[in-house]
Amino acid sequence: xxxxxxxxxxxxxxxxxxxxxxxxxxxxxxxxxxxxxxxxxxxxxxxxxxxxxxxxxxxxxxxxxxxxxxxxxxxxxxxxxxxxxxxxxxxxxxxxxxxxxxxxxxxxxxxxxxxxxxxxxxxxxxxxxxxxxxxxxxxxxxxxxxxxxxxxxxxxxxxxxxxxxxxxxxxxxxxxxxxxxxxxxxxxxxxxxxxxxx
Amino acid sequence: xxxxxxxxxxxxxxxxxxxxxxxxxxxxxxxxxxxxxxxxxxxxxxxxxxxxxxxxxxxxxxxxxxxxxxxxxxxxxxxxxxxxxxxxxxxxxxxxxxxxxxxxxxxxxxxxxxxxxxxxxxxxxxxxxxxxxxxxxxxxxxxxxxxxxxxxxxxxxxxxxxxxxxxxxxxxxxxxxxxxxxxxxxxxxxxxxxxxxxxxxxxxxxxxxxxxxxxxxxxxxxxxxxxxxxxxxx
Numbered sequence: 001x002x003x004x005x006x007x008x009x010x011x012x013x014x015x016x017x018x019x020x021x022x023x024x025x026x027x028x029x030x031x032x033x034x035x036x037x038x039x040x041x042x043x044x045x046x047x048x049x050x051x052x053x054x055x056x057x058x059x060x061x062x063x064x065x066x067x068x069x070x071x072x073x074x075x076x077x078x079x080x081x082x083x084x085x086x087x088x089x090x091x092x093x094x095x096x097x098x099x100x101x102x103x104x105x106x107x108x109x110x111x112x113x114x115x116x117x118x119x120x121x122x123x124x125x126x127x128x129x130x131x132x133x134x135x136x137x138x139x140x141x142x143x144x145x146x147x148x149x150x151x152x153x154x155x156x157x158x159x160x161x162x163x164x165x166x167x168x169x170x171x172x173x174x175x176x177x178x179x180x181x182x183x184x185x186x187x188x189x190x191x192x193x194x195x196x197x198x
Numbered sequence: 199x200x201x202x203x204x205x206x207x208x209x210x211x212x213x214x215x216x217x218x219x220x221x222x223x224x225x226x227x228x229x230x231x232x233x234x235x236x237x238x239x240x241x242x243x244x245x246x247x248x249x250x251x252x253x254x255x256x257x258x259x260x261x262x263x264x265x266x267x268x269x270x271x272x273x274x275x276x277x278x279x280x281x282x283x284x285x286x287x288x289x290x291x292x293x294x295x296x297x298x299x300x301x302x303x304x305x306x307x308x309x310x311x312x313x314x315x316x317x318x319x320x321x322x323x324x325x326x327x328x329x330x331x332x333x334x335x336x337x338x339x340x341x342x343x344x345x346x347x348x349x350x351x352x353x354x355x356x357x358x359x360x361x362x363x364x365x366x367x368x369x370x371x372x373x374x375x376x377x378x379x380x381x382x383x384x385x386x387x388x389x390x391x392x393x394x395x396x397x398x399x400x401x402x403x404x405x406x407x408x409x410x411x412x413x414x415x416x417x418x419x420x421x422x423x424x425x426x427x428x429x430x431x432x
Binding site: 079082123171173177180181183 | 363364365370373378379380381382385386387388389390391392393394395396397
């Protein structure tokens, strides 16, 4: 609790209550594994006895989104799964966080093709991105510790933290369509999109 | 289809002193021993067999489009062939514009330990349609749906020809065709928007429910609604 930042304009009792609540939250994150590919294998390794995320208060894995605090999206998400992932995120009660585990979940990875979502942050808000293909369990543990730091520094007076963050009403996306299109350049209807140039 | 079910064991139709199956060694790329079923098929359907190739020890028979159903039916039914296992239905398109699209059936005869590959060549510009083999092999149902989804080849007589891998509202075309851009035809944001517009629960059709044998267990009211064409989850 020593590295909790004190905020000058807030009463002492609020900051102490924040520190206490955050201490409880960060040490009892219940993860909901959303494993779709090889990252899920590494997640299983992280959950098993050698790396053991139970040390971080993740003893109980929630296989129902309604009882989970933390969504760990491990693996690539095809477009067909996009509405499912968003539904699961909407079913989770606040407070909730999300870790995007691995290159595919974070950016689409090597699957820059017609079937795979280029980063789940288009669909749901993400707190921590864990790079790697797949990340080793240590990588995931580091991501979890970063998330714990983030939880530790939350303040109840900051209401925006716990906003549901509804997607844009028109496009249903969390990133503006223009930004997505700009980031996915070069993009066209050329048939010569293979990397080998053949 | 043959009436009555007689269990068949792998190699069960062979003589009792037949050699045990072994991995072939030193198989030439082209040529070699031809599967005896190819000659027998030629005798049965005649000119409809256009070509017989042997590649890496596996026999490929190129059959006329109009007779392919007869050929596969005969291979399945004939007591000396008994191709009882359909392992794959797929298609091949070549980058060369002149070469026809090939539809491929992989058949295996468990009693005789044989494998044969049946092909149909679909010329450019012709309608991409071949007869279904669903009435011979029930396994063809999803295989043909996948082939339709990826290549746009229609299987005449298929009971439920819908997309299977891509979602049913997918409008960008057939992903494994050579003229399909790797990243799809629409922009990334449009692809996401269309994907998110789908209702993930409204996906079980009457057929899928009856396949799962869940239908009989449903309450009467739900049966009535399903029969009226309503989809679940809506």
